[in-house]
């Protein structure tokens with residue numbers, strides 16, 4: 001096999017800190033243009049590119065001393081271009097567009113600075129909706145570097161108080177690695193390598209368990225005890241690592257990881273510039289099955305064929321191998337993995353590997369397509385798969401779906417079976433297993449085994465189980481009596497009927513005097529689907545309830561004057577089952 005690449009970039013151990021950083025900043029981002037947005041030193045609870053379920057972490061999580069309401073400042077001159085309020089994700093978030101082509105994002109905030117807060121509230125009352133997504137003209141809220149824009153919080157998908165801070169390319173909207181912009185972050189600790197994983201590239205990644213090899217550590221240098229002997233000529237490498245910075249116990253991730261064989265580079269990953277449209281390829285970048293089954297993040301130093309996240313691979317050997325190692329002899333080869341963090345601290349793993357088998361001409365032909373396996377009728381195995389090429393689809397009397405080959409990352413034997421269910425309105429259909437990821441949504445239609453009365457036709461739920469937990473979403477009636485929902489997990493599906501409204505629990509007693517309270521709150525959740533809409537009416541007028549997870553609250557404002565009031569709070573699930581709670585109180 002010819003080596004088709006050149007070594008474009010080589011890290012020379014540098015003397016000064018600044019020099020080291022410049023070496024890493026291959027994109028030439030402006031240095032020291034952006035300020036630390038907080039008044040306290042930067043300690044990270046998370047950094048760019050960390051593996052999270054379904055996405056790469058897109059910014060840095062700056063710790064806020066364990067508390068909320070730290071003043072948050074504009075990192076540079078610019079204008080507020082967007083404010084978004086959502087129950088999950090970033091919670092309350094501000095976007096600032098800067099004249100140098102970058103946009104900064106500040107997320108999980110509590111309140112905004114007074115003028116901004118007042119404007120957002122007026123828009124929420126105008127739209128009668130808390131979850132607004134507002135765009136602004138440059139003249140509306142211009143900001144100066146260091147100007148306070150908000151207070152930090154814990155809103156949205158956040159489990160502890162912190163500030164999520166991003167720097168994006170305004171044009172592509174891709175989040176960039178904020179640590180490449182010279183923010184004052186001190187990190188002298190090299191990444192820690194926990195395990196090396198070895199994959200047989202002649203098998204589907206979903207039809208094997210990697211060989212996990214623990215490493216022994218000496219400073220920032222790691223080795224394996226013995227020479228590794230493999231029984232195949234194509235080998236993939238994975239790594240499980242952690243990184244820490246000075247002054248924080250939280251784990252962060254590396255910046256680059258490079259794989260060498262006999263001192264020639266085979267693959268290099270660089271965690272920077274990952275767009276929202278491609279972040280779900282994390283499910284192909286990591287060993288998804290090991291994550292699902294063993295809760296371990298193994299980052300792969302080869303690119304699965306269905307992984308379209310191409311540009312994080314600075315280097316890959318031959319396009320056919322995409323970073324996997326190809327052995328043409330039974331000699332012992334030196335393998336080196338070099339892992340660099342955002343501040344150019346390096347850890348190196350060196351070990352020796354020998355392929356104890358004869359070289360096969362083209363091992364990739366072994367993997368010839370997704371094969372179909374009907375567990376109810378084993379003799380049907382492979383027939384459909386062969387007819388349908390790389391797509392996986394089904395269209396019988398009970399189940400209909402089509403998963404395109406470009407929604408999958410690697411080939412595998414698709415397993416299907418159905419079991420009779422006499423309690424629910426359809427049988428249960430097993431569409432393979434939850435440990436194989438699907439990149440995007442596909443339509444799944446199931447036919448109930450009874451004719452539903454008219455009044456239940458909009459109360460159908462597509463239920464899902466991954467074998468551990470159940471989940472559900474509303475299914476819509478379509479032509480021919482099918483019920484359809486858009487899904488993106490493999491596992492077991494069936495139909496159920498949901499006529500139960502969400503529960504609503506009041507956190508205050510009926511008839512109470514709430515003059516000392518600053519808010520009214522309810523807890524609401526739905527057993528089968530989710531709380532899709534909610535509404536609070538005070539004496540018949542809409543008031544601004546916020547949602548954070550299962551908490552729904554209204555903070556007293558000028559819309560609730562002193563005196564006696566009647567509040568009606570309504571919550572509806574995805575099938576329009578509605579619960580109404582009436583609260584009388586005095587303020």
Ligand SMILES: [Zn+2]
Pocket residue numbers: 046057058059060061164165
């Ligand atoms: Zn974050």
